[in-house]
Structure formats: structure tokens, C-alpha cells
Amino acid sequence: MNLAVLGATGSIGASTLDVAAAHPDRYRLFALTAHASADALLELCRVHRPKYAVLSGVPGNAALAASFRDLHVELLFGAAALEQVASDADCEAVMAGIVGAAGLASTLAAARAGKRVLLANKEALVMAGPLVMRAARESGAKLLPVDSEHNAVFQCLSDVKAVRRIMLTASGGPFRALALDKLDAVTPDQACAHPNWVMGRKISVDSATMMNKGLEVIEARWLFDVEAGRIEVVIHPQSIVHSLVEYVDGSVIAQLSNPDMRVRDRHALAYPERIASGARPLDLAAMKSLSFERPDHQRFPCLPLAYAALRAGGTAPAALNAANEVAVEAFLAGRLPFTAIPRVIEATLNAVSNSDSMSLESIMEVDATARRKASERIQMARAA
Ligand code: NDP
Ligand code: MG
Secondary structure (H helix, E strand, O other), rough: OOEEEEEOHHHHHHEEEEHHOOOOOEEEEEEEOOOOOOOHHHHHHHOOOOEEEEEOOOOOOHHHHHHOOOOEEOOOOEOOOHHHHHHHOOOOOOEEEEHHHHHHHHHHHHHHOOOOEEEHHHHHHHHHHHHHHHHHHHHHOOOEOOHHHHHHHHHHHOOHHEEEEEEEEEEEOOOOOOHHHHHHHOOOHHHHHHOOOOOOOOHHHHHHHHHHHHHHHHHHHEEEEEEEEEEEEEEEEOOOOOEEEEEEOOOOEEEEEEOOHHHHHHHHHHOOOOOOOOOOOOOOOOOOOOOEEEEOOOOOOHHHHHHHHHHHHOOOHHHHHHHHHHHHHHHOOOOHHHHHHHHHHHHEEEEHHOOOOOOOHHHHHHHHHHHHHHHHHHHHHHOO
């Protein structure tokens, strides 16, 4: 299978390339992309020898292109090249592994072109769920969730019409048990020290605020066509149960494994086959306990904000996502305290008018407006 890995230099990219390298008989690398990490991309091209490489955030550069050409790799520049490789007739599967709103256009291009879309970039569905799902329906694209919770739900789903509830589990992140009055002073490195997974910094901060789970509720709403009222979040600190589906007869089906990314990656890549992942087998008897608790909305105000945006509908989730990206970036740069992240998002949601128009253009317009409002809010907070 010819595979394009969008976001090849990131955490999802690395785990995808591990699978591809372990199964050269199954996967041939068609394209690898990065935003600005030219050296890291060149190194990956040396190992994986794709047909194309893309640097989406770099203007054309002949010397750089020559160093890729030495490896028989054609280097493309600029964001439009992401859509180009994702929809190329020779590309069969696309790992959507770009972080943030920047991944929307290429994910949508892959869905429109009928590809097998391995969906890690949850922000695409958060911003434009109806658009992406319609594109996939019309083209026959297969969306396979890589996000571990959605991958779990996908594995537990047999009869969508008989689903009563979807229960997404959440680890609660690094601050689940920290005294509330200490949250104000937490640092980016503390926020990125996830108890069970090593991931990129943006999603790690999202896990610490639980906005990640809010984004995942929205992702699940569109991916599985189940409305917000039937999607619940439960904190499960051990990250063994990756999510659950309850049916109308009261049966609850869960997917379990040790928290090892290789399980979800192999499932999504090999589906409908199953291949060995190398993950440590579960030893139920050796496990002390599996615990579950309700999320505390005072500690995690981002979660109710995400539900509110989903219920508001239209472009509200796109505004939520944009404000979150700006606030998280400011927090990571030391320009915003952790506890101000939800305040910036709430203020932005109140300041951006909601639209029912679901075109890519109107969504990107709302994204830009929300980014501007969120930045203004952060500047105001710093000036105060
Ligand atoms: P990383 O930060 O590790 O990697 C991000 C990748 O996207 C890099 O290749 C980066 O390139 C590229 N990139 C960054 N900005 C842009 C841009 N503006 N345009 C194009 N490409 C860009 O992120 P993760 O791998 O952790 O996450 C990727 C996505 O997968 C996110 O949406 C996340 O929510 C989702 N996800 C991740 C999980 C994980 O285990 N990591 C689990 C579930 C979902 P460069 O190196 O040049 O900056
Ligand atoms: Mg997840």
C-alpha cells in the first residue's frame, strides 16, 4: 500500500514510520511531510526513500531540493503540496498526522479523493466534521481512527443504531490530583509530562487541561454519528480501558490493552487484518485495580466548554479549536498561565459570531477571527 505520512517528523509520524519499516512488504512510503524541520525530514527520507517530500512551511529553495534529489526524492514546498500528495492518484492511504487546524485542508483533500484516511488529526473533525464526513461518504473514503479512544470505539462498534452511549476514557493528565491552588503556577514541561503517553507538546497540554477529551467528544460525534448527549467522559487514570460502547440491551463492550501506541497504530494501519504489535500482554491478575471517576468541571473547565461549542453547532467548534491553539501556544511560550487557557477560550467563544455555513472558506474565516480575538485577549491579560 502506497502511504503518505503527513506530519512525518512528529510523534504520530514516528510511530507510523515504525510500523512501515517493520512491514516493508505491506507499506511503501509515497510521501513524507514536515512543516519546517528540513533536516529531520531529510534524515527520514534517507531511511524511508519516499517518492515525494513536502516542507509545507518553507518557500522554494533550490539547494534544499538538490539535497533531497540526491536521495531520488522530489521535494515540494508550501501548504498546497500537502493537498497535492494527499490526493495523488498513486497514493492509497494517508496518515493525517499534522497537528492542529493546519491539518484540515490535507485531511479533507484525502477524504475527497477517496483515500484510506488514518485519522490522527482530530482538529479536522472538530472544525469541519460534517464536511469531512460528507466528503468521505461521497468519495467512498474509509476513515480509520488512530486516536486511541476512537480506535477503541471503532473496535467495539457492531450495530450503530443500537448504541445507547459512547464512553470515552481519559487519564486525567498530570494534574488530576494536584491541589487546585497550585494549577496557576504549573510550567509547560510539567504540563507535557503525561503520565501514560509520550506525544507532541500541543496534545500533551490539551491532555492536561482535558481539552483533548473535549476535542475527542466532538471528533466522536461526527465519526460515529452519535449526538453529544450520548457521549460521556470518564476518568480512568491507568489508561488500560481505551473506551467503551453501551448498547440498548445494557451490554457494554470495551477495548483494553496496555497503554502502548503500537496497538492502535497497527490496528488502524492493518485493518481489517490484525498484525502483531509487540505490546506487552495484559496481565489482569497482576493489576492492582482499574479505577474510574467523573471529571471535575472546576478542575477541567475546558471539557464543558467543548460540550457547549458542540451543542451550539455551526462554526462554534472551529472557534473553540482556534482559541485553544492560540492559548496553548501562548502557555507553551510562557506568555499565559495554565489556568488562563479556558478563560481565553470562553471569552473568544463569546466574541465570535456563530455561522451555520459549513464551507471550508467560512470555517477558515471563523478560525482566523477566533485566532485574532484570542490573541487580543491574551495581550489584554498581559497588559493588566
Ligand atoms: P507533533 O507536534 O509531534 O508533530 C506535528 C507534526 O505536524 C510535525 O511533523 C510537524 O512538522 C507538522 N506540523 C506542525 N505544524 C504544521 C503546519 N502548520 N503545517 C503542516 N505541518 C505542520 O504532534 P503529534 O504527532 O503528537 O500529533 C499530531 C496529531 O495527532 C494531532 O492532531 C494530535 O491531536 C493527534 N494525536 C496524536 C497522538 C499521539 O500519540 N501523539 C494521539 C492521538 C491523536 P515540523 O516537525 O516541521 O514542525
Ligand atoms: Mg486520544
